[in-house]
Every structure is written in C-alpha cells, then in structure tokens.
Amino acid sequence: MNMVLEHAAKTLSGSGLVTAFLFAGIVFYLAGLLADKLTRGRIHSSAIAIFLGLIAAYIGGLITGGEKGLADIAVFSGLGVLGGSTLRNFTLIAASYGAKMEEIKKCGIAGFLSLFVGIFTAYTTGAIVAVAFGYRDPVSVATIAAGTVTFVVGPITGQTLGASSAVIALSVAAGLIKTVFIMIMTPFVAKRVGITTPRMAMIYGGLVGSTSGVSTGLAATDPALVPYGTMIATFYSGFGCLLCPSILYQLTRMILPG
Amino acid sequence: MEPPHVFRRLHDRKIMIYGVATLAACMLCGSVMGSVFGDLIGAGTEIGSVGFSILLLTLVSNSRLPFVQKPAFVQGVTFWKSMFIPAVIAMTATQDVLHMLSSSVVAIVAGVVSVSVSYLLLYGLHRLGEKKEGAEQ
Incomplete structure (x- = not known):
C-alpha cells in the first residue's frame, strides 16, 4: 500500500500541471456546490472558488512555512505553473476575446486618466497611513506608500531610494493585501459602486490597479468585464514605478523634511 | 465525389491551432511592446504588456480577417478563455x-x-x- 502511495505522490508531483488541472476542477466543483447549497446562488461560485484557493494557500503556508502557498507542497507544485505568470497571462488574454473595440475606444481615455488618479490616491493613502503609524523619514514613507500602489512598485521604489529591507518587506505586504482585498471585495461591492459597464470596469481597473486583483475580482463579478478592467490595470504598476520614486517621492520630501 | 468538402473539413480542423497561435502571437508581441514602452519612458519595468496583448487580440477578433470567423479558430481561443478561472484558482492557491x-x-x-x-x-x-x-x- 505504501508503495502505491509513493508512486502516486511521485506521479502527482512529476506531472505537476496535470495535477493542477485536477485540483482546479475539484475546487471549482466544491465552489459550485457551496454556492448552490449555502448561498443559494447568491454568491458567484467563482468568488467562492477564489476564497477556497486562498484558504488552500494558507494551509499550504501552515504546513511548509514557505512563500508559495500550496505550491510548496511537492504534490501541488504544478499549481505554480498553472497559476504562474505565463499561463495565467495567456488565459487572461484569451479571456479578453469578445471584447468590443468600440467600447475601448469610447472609454479608453477615461480609464487612462483614472490610472493617474488611482496611483496618486493609493500613494497618498499609503503615505498617510505610514505617517500615522509613526514613520517620519521620507524614504520609508515613500516606500510604504509605493507598496500601497502595488507590490511591484514598493520594492522598486525602495531599492531606488535605499530603504531598509524591513520597510521594503512591509511595502510588499501592503501591496499583497491590497491585491487579495480587491479579489475578495470586488464581487460584493460591484453593484453598489456601479461596476456594471465596460466604462466603469475600465475606470475601476485604473483606480485600484493590481492586474491579478482586478482580473480575478471581475471574473467573479461578470466575466464579460474582465478585458476592460484588466487592460487598464495592467498599465498601473508600470506608471507607478515611473511616478513613485520620482515626482511622488519629491512631493513627500517637501512635506516631510526628514 | 466531393473532394472540396474533404479539404474544407481538413482546413477547419487545422485552424484550431491557428487560434492558439494567434493568441500566442498577440501575447508575445504585447510583451515586447510593454518592455519597449517601459524602457522608452524609463520606468525600469515593463508597462502594460498584458494590456497591449489584449488590445492586439481585440483588434484581430474585431477585424474582418477571414479565418477569425471560423468556428475552429474561435474554439482554439475560447478553450484558453475557459481556462482563465482555473488559472486564477491556481494563482490564489499559491499566494x-x-x-x-x-x-x-x-x-x-x-x-x-x-x-x-x-x-x-x-x-x-x-x-x-x-x-x-x-x-x-
């Protein structure tokens, strides 16, 4: 019996991607079941699947203490391939199939403008929170604020400005929490704040930014909106990397002469 | 005797990989565009790779190119479209x-x-x- 289990484990981890397909299928099935039985279809099954995924990641972290959630367990290593940036982006781009060019033309500018409003808002909020928690030197405040923009912008800004590694780690954490918060909250607030049209989805993508957060959140809200929100959100980190260590840091230094 | 019919079917079957390949081309071109754009404005990282890719695919799928309307071509793209949520689940499980x-x-x-x-x-x-x-x- 042990021998069989050993071979099974070897097969599962050896054919990682195939195991990941099975895993995703099972999670999706469970999510559908829960959505029907517990919430009577009121909560989109994708939203529940995402939540189950996060719980699985938490359990994986508890077992291994690693940083890649469930993928740190050898048997589930293929999740890192299926959920990794290459395949994830490939399916994400495919998910945009069916988007209407007219919609993008019509509201692209509004979405693009909202990018800058979004980066400025996130940075300012992050900076205010950092100051409220006792950070006073402009480099640390700017790094935490940049992390609030996204977890990509935080470390890049921190490294450029020479922030301490503890502050950089903090900025990454802020960005990750933002991403997960977007994933979970989007389906719940979407109707209330009006994310029901391509136009509002684009503005939303520009305002909050995170590509993974917005695409996941919109997928759990209305899959037809995914391309519009994601398309704008994907420019957010890049512009954040451009603005945070330069203009926004200079502004911070003017206000906080550390 | 209907050889053209046979050819048409063969043609249709082959075209599914065209859908996948078009998707791949859009993603690769988009990534190059994103990297070049990021470099040009000095952001130190790529900007909007996925966004450019989405734009390219939308341009292709909204175009009048003849193969775009073939069901097999659409299948090649929509299969990967339907794999988006599974990929997202895998991604959340690796956070x-x-x-x-x-x-x-x-x-x-x-x-x-x-x-x-x-x-x-x-x-x-x-x-x-x-x-x-x-x-x-």
Missing part, C-alpha cells in the same frame, strides 16, 4: 497568505484603506453619473 495575514498592521491598514478609498471614489462617480442621466431624462 503567500500565511505571511500576509501575519504581516504588520501598517501593511494591512494601508492595503485595505487604499482600496476602500477607491470604492468611495467609484461610488461618487456612479452617483454623479446617475444624477446626470436623471437630469437628461
């Missing part, structure tokens, strides 16, 4: 949730508050839009 939850209060507050502010902005915009529509009617 560093444990460390995130045990990270400091500053990070949690900063992340949550910044998104909440965006929701407030959106809500305001939404109400504004409703009022405008009401006024026009």
Whole structure:
C-alpha cells in the first residue's frame, strides 16, 4: 500500500500541471456546490472558488512555512505553473476575446486618466497611513506608500531610494493585501459602486490597479468585464514605478523634511 | 465525389491551432511592446504588456480577417478563455497568505484603506453619473 502511495505522490508531483488541472476542477466543483447549497446562488461560485484557493494557500503556508502557498507542497507544485505568470497571462488574454473595440475606444481615455488618479490616491493613502503609524523619514514613507500602489512598485521604489529591507518587506505586504482585498471585495461591492459597464470596469481597473486583483475580482463579478478592467490595470504598476520614486517621492520630501 | 468538402473539413480542423497561435502571437508581441514602452519612458519595468496583448487580440477578433470567423479558430481561443478561472484558482492557491495575514498592521491598514478609498471614489462617480442621466431624462 505504501508503495502505491509513493508512486502516486511521485506521479502527482512529476506531472505537476496535470495535477493542477485536477485540483482546479475539484475546487471549482466544491465552489459550485457551496454556492448552490449555502448561498443559494447568491454568491458567484467563482468568488467562492477564489476564497477556497486562498484558504488552500494558507494551509499550504501552515504546513511548509514557505512563500508559495500550496505550491510548496511537492504534490501541488504544478499549481505554480498553472497559476504562474505565463499561463495565467495567456488565459487572461484569451479571456479578453469578445471584447468590443468600440467600447475601448469610447472609454479608453477615461480609464487612462483614472490610472493617474488611482496611483496618486493609493500613494497618498499609503503615505498617510505610514505617517500615522509613526514613520517620519521620507524614504520609508515613500516606500510604504509605493507598496500601497502595488507590490511591484514598493520594492522598486525602495531599492531606488535605499530603504531598509524591513520597510521594503512591509511595502510588499501592503501591496499583497491590497491585491487579495480587491479579489475578495470586488464581487460584493460591484453593484453598489456601479461596476456594471465596460466604462466603469475600465475606470475601476485604473483606480485600484493590481492586474491579478482586478482580473480575478471581475471574473467573479461578470466575466464579460474582465478585458476592460484588466487592460487598464495592467498599465498601473508600470506608471507607478515611473511616478513613485520620482515626482511622488519629491512631493513627500517637501512635506516631510526628514 | 466531393473532394472540396474533404479539404474544407481538413482546413477547419487545422485552424484550431491557428487560434492558439494567434493568441500566442498577440501575447508575445504585447510583451515586447510593454518592455519597449517601459524602457522608452524609463520606468525600469515593463508597462502594460498584458494590456497591449489584449488590445492586439481585440483588434484581430474585431477585424474582418477571414479565418477569425471560423468556428475552429474561435474554439482554439475560447478553450484558453475557459481556462482563465482555473488559472486564477491556481494563482490564489499559491499566494503567500500565511505571511500576509501575519504581516504588520501598517501593511494591512494601508492595503485595505487604499482600496476602500477607491470604492468611495467609484461610488461618487456612479452617483454623479446617475444624477446626470436623471437630469437628461
């Protein structure tokens, strides 16, 4: 019996991607079941699947203490391939199939403008929170604020400005929490704040930014909106990397002469 | 004797990989565009690779190119479209949730508050839009 289990484990981890397909299928099935039985279809099954995924990641972290959630367990290593940036982006781009060019033309500018409003808002909020928690030197405040923009912008800004590694780690954490918060909250607030049209989805993508957060959140809200929100959100980190260590840091230094 | 029919079927079957290949081409071109754009404006990272890719695919799928309308071509794309949620599930299962939850209060507050502010902005915009529509009617 042990021998069989050993071979099974070897097969599962050896054919990682195939195991990941099975895993995703099972999670999706469970999510559908829960959505029907517990919430009577009121909560989109994708939203529940995402939540189950996060719980699985938490359990994986508890077992291994690693940083890649469930993928740190050898048997589930293929999740890192299926959920990794290459395949994830490939399916994400495919998910945009069916988007209407007219919609993008019509509201692209509004979405693009909202990018800058979004980066400025996130940075300012992050900076205010950092100051409220006792950070006073402009480099640390700017790094935490940049992390609030996204977890990509935080470390890049921190490294450029020479922030301490503890502050950089903090900025990454802020960005990750933002991403997960977007994933979970989007389906719940979407109707209330009006994310029901391509136009509002684009503005939303520009305002909050995170590509993974917005695409996941919109997928759990209305899959037809995914391309519009994601398309704008994907420019957010890049512009954040451009603005945070330069203009926004200079502004911070003017206000906080550390 | 209907050789053209046989050819057409063969043609259709082959074209499914064209859908996948077009998708691949859009993603690769988009990534190059994103890297070049990022380099040009000196951001130190790529900008909008996925966005450019989405734009390219939308251009292709909205175009009048003859093969785009073939069912097999569409199948090649929509198969990967339907794999998006599974990929998202896999992605969420590989997040560093444990460390995130045990990270400091500053990070949690900063992340949550910044998104909440965006929701407030959106809500305001939404109400504004409703009022405008009401006024026009």
